[in-house]
Amino acid sequence: MNWTWLHKFASPPHAYRLAGRLAPWVGWPAFALIVVGLYGGFVLAPPDYQQGEGFRILYVHAPSAWMSMFVYATMAVAAAIGLVWRIKLAHAVAAASAPIGAWFTFAALATGSLWGKPMWGTWWVWDARLTSELILLFLYLGYMALRASIDDRDRADRASAVLAVVGVVNLPVIHYSVFWWNTLHQGATISKIGKPSITGDMLWPLLTMFLAFTLYYGAVMLVRLRAEILRRERDATWLREELRL
């Protein structure tokens, strides 16, 4: 099989241009979907029979929690690709993703805490999902700290990639051990495939928000990827020509 297309795809100049061209095509739909999803969630959806208006934070909380795991998985896959095939662009994708994932994790924790105060009567409980989300935040912070403390770029890339892969192998273990340890969090709302325990009026804005957040991650990642490529290739001739310096 001919793999030249892959090498072309992974070359920094091509990736830089492609990311620049794709970013608005992902970013604007993300923006539009966030507006639609938030309007649907905050205005159109009926109040919950038990939690009243308070449940509406779900529309930010659940997609953030989903993204915190999705971004980690993406980061680990990119890191593994970079490690195995030595593709520098994959490492750049992982490096660009980590802070976004950490912020999504933080957002999930913060909105969960705001939600917990009126519903459970406390800002923080040592509940299984909250705790495993917190451990996930620590994993992100460890990844970024390791990357930041290695000066040599190549070593930083590969060492943090090993850590990301180790982390992703550990995530299920952490998740289930914390789950057996303690649980108070309400059951998952839409993972019950077929018959979700939520009405259609409430569901469609939520699904819209999931899609919107995923696209938003895509857009921010592309922008950050461009910045990452600029940083890595700052001495390259193609970049001078590209920027007409």
Add this chain to the structure above:
Amino acid sequence: MTRTPASAMLLMYRRDLVLAFRHWDQIAQPVVFFAMVTTLFPLAISPELGQLRELAGGILWVAALLAALLGLEFLFRADHADGTLEQMMISGQPLALLAIAKGAAHWTACGLPLVLVSPLLAVSLGVPGAALCTVVVSLALGTGILSALGAIGAALTLGLRRGSVLLSLLVLPLAMPALIFGARAIDMAIRGEEAGGPLLLLAAMLVLAMTLAPLAIAAALRISAE
């Protein structure tokens, strides 16, 4: 002369133990640290044994975890500094197996002493005699898991500035599942319940860590030693 991997592992293990026992202070320090951290809790909480007994599982585990972290930093440092690590890599022996031997030696020198003094500290926290066996088994399994996971962190942070803080930051989140089941096993034994379940889960984690961690350690060592 070529050696089989098994004999190379045995040599590595013996060499590391000899080196460790020549620097006996490195073996003694984590044990003293373990005893000291355990002493902090009665001072900070209450000298009342009934109350301490409730917390004993958690106190012993947290103290042992921190004490075991102390020794990790030195796991590969000397070998990295004097070039032994490069020799290990070009020796033709599988690096992952040598990493297992080094991890095992580290556990014998750093983890095992903690396990051996743990009954004494447990009794001082009011743990009943019947639960001491669980304390020993859970800490033996737990320090083993920590040696395996910690070796990954030690290999990744090799030769970095402020490596020790970073090492704890990397290793502690990964070690949390072990903490959960280890402390729970002790807790259950203190209440007179059957603690087999959490201990078996700990053993499963140890097997998983011993199987996969050497590969990650070897990869990390290759990256760090370049």
